[in-house]
Amino acid sequence: MQENNRLIIFDLDGTLYEDTHHFDYYAKKLCEKLNEPKRKLFTHDYQAVLEGKHPLKMGTIFDVEKDLILTQDHGMVTYACTWEGEPLEQENVEKLYPSTLNFDFHSMLNIGDLWWVPAAIARHYGITNQYAECSFIETREYMMSPRFQMKEVPDFKQVLRQLAIHSKLILLTNSPKRDSEVLLSKLGFQHLFDKKIFDGKKPMKTKDHLRMIKESYQVEYNQILSIGDNAINEISPAKELGCQTILIDPHGISVPSQADRIVRNLTELVDILKQISQS
Template sequence: MNWTSDIEVVVLDMDGTLYQDQTFMRRYLSYLLEGTDRHADESELYEQVERILGGSHACKIGYFYDPLHRLILRHRQGEVIAAISLEGGDADEEKRIGLYGANKRDMSDCMYIGDGWGTIGFMAHYLGIEPAKRTEAFLRVREEMVSDKLGFTRHIALLTAVKRLKSKGYRTLLMTNSPERSSREFVAYMGMEGEFDEVLFNASKPTGLLNRLQRMIEEEGVRPETVVSVGDHAWNDLYPVKKLGGRTIWISPYDSYDEERWDARMSDPDELADFLDRLPDKSLFINSNSNSNKGASI
């Protein structure tokens, strides 16, 4: 990865990037099903979740789901190239073109199945769970994830690597679409308070990331090729940065069926920690330049 020597700005997602936790998904699904007539089917439905994550379901990591038309969408850079029914059969070409023509490419009313959260979100839509119930279940499981009993595992090596970035001369941004209240609790739980130059909660990615990077380029003179974005949800975390010429790292324990290619692929936070540790120490170059200019006359 010769391009790493150009990196000056590191943009990090939070959920699935700074930590990984697969245990929440079963609880999340269970809370969604509480009080519904599908609660008895929990084991069967969770098997479907595992099939999605494993790539044997019609819905796969890297696809979109259109909840209005109940169609799974295979795409190429956001352009729909196949529409698939929930049973796995392709919709006819005329219907696909009619629904997903050129004016449909923003995909704003479709769900990108990018991670465990998105997989459970797909199941909630598929089952017709009401929005209020989805919010209740989400907040409940988020609260548990930073509890003493059910809290996720902190990755000390990654925490240490992130803390070193500032002293090594890198600018760091943490951007998450998660609500501010629970996200602040997560940052504190991970021991990463005060470790980022900028933290954006409710970041509205992908649009929010695209807009923030554009402002950095236009107003601050940041060169796109000096930015690397790391995340497990490619549509939110990587597509906007690649569009503007930045570098991208997809991190996930699962395989993706998205056809886009990223600059690097990692499976877990330990790999990310190793990558961040190996970024060159730019402070040495900055200090060297400062020292060489001492005593210079004008």
């Protein structure tokens, strides 16, 4: 990894903090919108997914309309099974998915981070997109409240301050401005960023943002470092343009070639950032 990063772009959720208890809250809010028999099934499946005992796993795709769990390689479906784990014949897989997948975040869900686990289970049990959105907003409200306590990652703030001396730090998140600003304040990171982009619409718009950032700061792509916990949103598009990348992969679902550096948690990320800040 080159150490001449003049711009460092950070995702927010799962990248600047690694708390996960809000996902349980989100699951609870989704579950409340189901009728009693389905609530039990939802809770059972949510636990099973978290324990790795369900066909829906991190890194898989959920096709809401066909109610199938998919495995993909470069956008092509290589394996499909039912919610219960019954595999489809290869012939049927090819018939159903003749071309590359299009992740639209409504009918084709990429289980790339923990937000999508409760969301996919909810969709399986018939919760509409609108109700899911409503539960998401309730969860963001909870995260803004003092009830949502965030764990401090040792030395994170210090190393960001250090980096901000010689590099520009930029926030690029899909989350809305209102609650993101509250989370940044809770973390004590609110003054560290030279530019903050909210509602970023990654991955569709990731490259557009990177192009604009490159132009406005007059740097080359190889002087930009993109850091995030979602390979499809923050890593692949940046890598394709020639940026440096660090992927945070707490679930161990990535392959080594996906990013320049892959870490399992924020403590490991802080160690790399320290090396960069001292170089």
